[in-house]
Amino acid sequence: MTREEIREGLAEILEEVAGVNPEEALEEKSFTDDLDVDSLSMVEVVVAAEERFEVKIPDDEVQNLKTVGDAVSFIETARA
């Protein structure tokens, strides 16, 4: 799975969970500052991403995922 495919998958999750426009869900965008994803929606995004990408994203790791790109990188590494 390429970075772009992971990003597209995340964009779909963000749209479903938090109503984010998929065209806005670019790698450089911050979940909280740019996409208005609050802390509880972030948990919902993480849980959905775990199921979709078959990875584990521990609670301690969630706070380090500031941007869409951070999440893509974490998922890419976890799947490798």
Add this chain to the structure above:
Amino acid sequence: MTTGVNGTKVIGFGHYQPSKVLTNEDLAKMVDTNDEWIVSRVGIKERRIAEHESVADMATAAAEMALSKSGLTAEDIDIVVVATCSAIDRVPNVASTVAARLGVASPAAMDVNTACSGFSHAVAVADHAIRAGSATKAVVVGVEKLSDFTDWTDRSTAVLFGDGAGAVVLTGVEDGEEPGVGPVVWGSVPEMSTAVRITAEDPHIKQDGQSVFRWATTTLAPLARKTAEAADVKIEDVGAVVFHQANLRIIEGIAKRLGADNAVIAKDIVGSGNTSAASVPLALSKMIEAGEVPSGAPILLFAFGGGLTYAGQIIRCP
């Protein structure tokens, strides 16, 4: 050798809430928050705060209403179980004070502390005692005054909690009558024991919000389903669901995963906030009083909270 009965049933319900209302607008004057922020995150619009009432005052008021609805009198009661984590006095326990004020002569009287999941634990304790023949009629109360343990300068917790009480009266079923209280499904998550806490170092309620939210929204729906199965109730036959009123998003999230599509889902949190051990009996009593559940319908109670702990059971609407 004492012999018990085949099961118990709920024959009375009651609740008490303080008259003082604290709205989101009121809170916005105390901490950096606003109505939109609070409603979108937790779904709470207002909560009740006990200015003059103690934990025992609220517990007694709820128990009096439940006793009155049951048609029994204090003399009939032989066990009082109170679920709470916010009673400040170590001794006497709240149950003894409630028994004294109600005029119950010589009951077994005990408090149960499993934080927000306390009421379903307390119902199980009373149900087991009656089924075993150790008691015959119970008053069970969930009561909380978390305003005494709230940090009113912390916007992440100050917006969440409220005060109140709820109660039920249980009695044994007749020979041949189906039990009106199903088997309890209960347990805990010891590795998350500090995720919700009120400790000696800082006696204010604190929680790891994201961890608790994740646990609640991912693990509780299957346990709630197991609770219905334990009572041989099909999920589509459940008439009402009363989850611990922790957060509207948790309630809606678990309800969606549970799939109890024909059930009324209690959303008392909107007007009462999170009242910890009081939230399930408070929401239950208000729901029954409003006529939202037909008599005899199965109601799924499922509570969860600090410990982390959880407990639930099916009860038949009185």
